[in-house]
Amino acid sequence: MAAIEMRNIVKEYGDGFKAVNDVSLDIADGEFMILVGPSGCGKSTLLRMIVGLEDITAGDMVIGGDRVNDKAPRDRNLSMVFQNYALYPHLTVFENIAFPLRLQKSISEEEVRRRVQAAADMLELNEHLDRKPANLSGGQRQRVAMGRAIVREVNAFLFDEPLSNLDAKLRGQMRTEISRMQRRLGTTTVYVTHDQTEAMTLGDRVAVLRRGFLQQVASPRELYEQPVNMFVAGFIGSPPMNFLPALVSGGRLRLPFLEIDVPEKAAGKVTDGQLLIAGLRPDHFDDARLLDPARRERGATFRARVDVTEWLGDAQYAYLPFDAGDEVTKQLADLAAELDSEALRTQLVVKIDAMSRMRENHEGEFWADTRRMHLFDPRTGENLTRDEAAAAELAQLEQERLQERTG
């Protein structure tokens, strides 16, 4: 087990394209770190640079105190689970898991047997040890790939979107399985994914990348509540955060449906007449009629026509269309394109109580928790209302949790 430190890592291809740009990231011993971002953001490249399958153009990669830039993958003592598993089809499940051990001449046959057995027990692969990968289901293949990764005592586990080939139900199961396994073994883990749920549930911390640049590294909670910029805010959370045009006018903020005071944290950073982007998550809203009066006072209420509703059993989403100026519409479209989404419609997605009887094409009364709203500078994307104190507190909390776990 070891800590992984990346210092100003750059990956530049022959044509001058920089896939990873000046990324510095410290991963503590025993930590579960997630690398997340839209496709092409450099997350897989970064992972492959850690394991040594990709050359590092500039910067230092330090694992367990040793600079490993020039070391071959086999000398880095890491194990990796590939997206397509990369099992050896000519070997049985037993031999697949034993493969890394067999390459180390010093390990006796008896020891190999014992360790493969232990890994198979943990992953419930005992009945399948004599079968070939071709005869296994997707989930079983995935477990064999994990078995091969955990059978050695390695400095770190690396996962490259390991669950993306599984169906939704199995993905959920395996997610829990991976989490449990990592907690039990306490091995440093780096996990690449583009899946929201995996990123939020698995990681101690999540590193968000965009076009090769590191945007923010923080606990899932901090990313969700105190994003540093519009990109992180829009990428984390599903359905994504609503972005609304907000016009500053005389100490007030004019949004579609709403008009409120400029939040304290943004005061002094904005000028009169400036156009800002306001970010409100779907769960910052509710059906005003079903709201408890104490909460009602902390936010603002407004009336709007419901376009479509989606009832999911435990929650309900309502879509409220609004008109925005051409410039704002274009900005929102650009942002959506970058986030790999296609939310081109200017609409507000609102999460309301499942009990709500709000009907499509009728007007309803909604409530917005405007204290949790974020304001972004549309040119830089910077978050003007990020609460540094709250963020530090969350980071502290996360630090304590990790320390408690790794002892």
Next chain:
Amino acid sequence: MGTSRRTQVFWIAGAILIIAYAIVPVLWIVSLSFKEGDDITNNAFLPTVWSWENYRTVFASDLFTTALRNSVGMALIATTISVVLATLAAYAVSRLNFPGKRLVLGVALAITVFPVIAIATPLFNLWRTLGLYDTWLGLIIPYLSYSLPLSVYVLAAFFREIPWEMEQAAQVDGATSWQAFRRVIVPLAAPGVFTAAILTFFAVWNDFVFGITLTSSEAARPVPAALAFFQGASQFSQPTAPIAAAAVVVTIPVVILVLLFQRKIVAGLTNGAVKG
């Protein structure tokens, strides 16, 4: 699913026609090889009396047995060298990026279509000067130059089919490049290796042009060339029947080889390597 009876009949008739076209000459030779003495002029497909006489004649002659030894030896050596070199070369061609890679493959393909007879005479003169004339080595070298490019081509196609991740996984698991190649890539390319081996073996085994031009004695003469020097039981009779017997004998190893490796040459061995 609605294949009409007529198309079925059509296909069966076509298949029978093609099989007959291919197998009648073979059966004719087999039948000839069992005909005794003047029986070959009996104007019938089958021999009047089935006899092993021609086989005894063939095996009694030194000409045939030494030629058989030469053929077996040279074919095995040439095949082994060719496959080993071709595996390494094909791996390099499919996995490494180096300048002139396309040129290498292009030249390889050009060599395989080069007419054999065109280099027979120059080689004859060259080999006599170098002292390679009428030796095993003198034949193995031209065999290799023709079989290697073909093997490289066949194997490169197989290597390209193997996902990169296989090798990367092996490297991460602690394998050196050589270990990854030997323990993962070669087993996965086994069908290709066998295909290349069989193709090489057939080419060498059936060679006549080099065998007749580059040899002068029994020291290196292979079977196809030796058959041309066959004599009958007496010097007045045509050796048709013994030649037929010899032809049957040299066909047997080829048939056995094909039957043996038929099951190895199956595509889809990589099934299950990656999510399919």
